[in-house]
Amino acid sequence: MADRYxxxxxxxxxxxxxxxxxxxxxxLTRGELYDLVFGSSDGPADVALRWEVMRFTAxxxxxxxxxxxxxxxxxxxxxxxxxxxxxxxxYTAATELxxxxxxxxxxxxxxxxxGGEFTIxxxxxxxxxxxxxxxxxxxxxxxTMHYEE
Amino acid sequence: MVMLQHTVRKPKGHVFIxxxxxxxxxxxxxxxxxxxxxxxxxxxxxxxxxxxxRCNGPTCGKPQCMGRCVPFEKAMELAERRAKLLSDIxxx
Numbered sequence: 001m002a003d004r005y006x007x008x009x010x011x012x013x014x015x016x017x018x019x020x021x022x023x024x025x026x027x028l029t030r031g032e033l034y035d036l037v038f039g040s041s042d043g044p045a046d047v048a049l050r051w052e053v054m055r056f057t058a059x060x061x062x063x064x065x066x067x068x069x070x071x072x073x074x075x076x077x078x079x080x081x082x083x084x085x086x087x088x089x090x091y092t093a094a095t096e097l098x099x100x101x102x103x104x105x106x107x108x109x110x111x112x113x114x115g116g117e118f119t120i121x122x123x124x125x126x127x128x129x130x131x132x133x134x135x136x137x138x139x140x141x142x143x144t145m146h147y148e149e
Numbered sequence: 150m151v152m153l154q155h156t157v158r159k160p161k162g163h164v165f166i167x168x169x170x171x172x173x174x175x176x177x178x179x180x181x182x183x184x185x186x187x188x189x190x191x192x193x194x195x196x197x198x199x200x201x202x203r204c205n206g207p208t209c210g211k212p213q214c215m216g217r218c219v220p221f222e223k224a225m226e227l228a229e230r231r232a233k234l235l236s237d238i239x240x241x
Contacts, residue, residue: 030225044169094211097186105169110187116161116180121225123232 002032002148003074005067009083009130010041013049013141017133019085021143023067024059024127025120029078032117033128035146036098039107042140047104049141050133053097053118056089059125070146078149079120079127089129097128104139120147162187182206183214185221 009021023031038051062082069077097118102108112118120127130143161180167173178187182204188196199208199215208214219227 094213095184097184099186100189102166103168107167109165109167110162110178111164112162112187113160116178116187118185119221119225121228121232123228126228126232 003077004070004146004148005074005077005079006070007065007067007081007083007145007147008142009065009081009144010140010142011084011132012138013132013134014138015133015135017052017088017131019060019062019088019129019131020083020141021065021145022056022059022062022082022085022089022127022129023120023145023147024056024080024082024125025078025122026080026124027078028122028124029149030122031079031120031127031147031149033120033145033147034112034117035144036110036130037107037144038102038109038130038132038141039143040104040139040141042104044105045137045139047137047139048135049102049104049139050100051102051108051130051143052099052132053128053130054091055095055097055126056091056129057123057126058090059127060085060089061087067147079147081145085129088131089127091129091131104134104141117148157190164189179207181209181211181214183208183219183221183224184211186211186214
């Protein structure tokens with residue numbers, strides 16, 4: 001049975017786009033994202049956010065996040081996570097897996113049906129990131145990713 | 150039926166959008182059989198999607214997904230094989 005993990009991330013988003021949370025392969029193990037939650041913990045404001053979930057081939061500069069196992073008995077995660085990127089990952093063009101606009105005051109949750117997960121190939125530094133572009137200001141945004149490996 | 154406007158027979162995902170007033174909008178998503186992209190079904194949106202007769206599933210409408218059939222599992226295998234080949238070459 002696959003083990004499930006959670007990665008959370010925050011970012012003070014700025015135009016044109018900043019990556020909030022990412023999960024990447026490090027030890028040649030595949031991962032499958034199945035639950036994503038997007039929102040903002042900043043003070044309520046009228047800001048339009050565009051979220052894009054995309055594939056990347058190099059991780060960029062970020063604060064490392066250790067994936068938290070959903071089952072406390074699960075072993076340490078093989079994949080890695082990152083948040084609050086200061087240098088963007090190298091995204092592959094036209095690989096949007098989710099692409100939507102969201103008001104800062106709203107929350108968006110996506111759940112995969114069985115078989116509808118986003119697969120991360122077992123290639124070091126390859127992964128999936130959630131990047132956001134606000135229409136103004138620097139709202140603090142949050143993204144939680146649940147995956148199994 | 151209005152309540153079934155955003156549903157499909159074989160959804161690959163589901164979205165919940167909670168607005169500040171606590172209202173929740175929901176919708177089923179379909180998934181591209183070539184790149185794994187998900188999109189919320191919106192009848193009449195005008196967005197052009199496609200259908201792959203080899204994979205027997207919907208495609209997202211991106212040119213690379215409409216032009217030729219590369220199932221995502223095949224794309225994953227190609228990426229993994231390419232990475233292994235590069236690491237083997239580096240080792241030589």
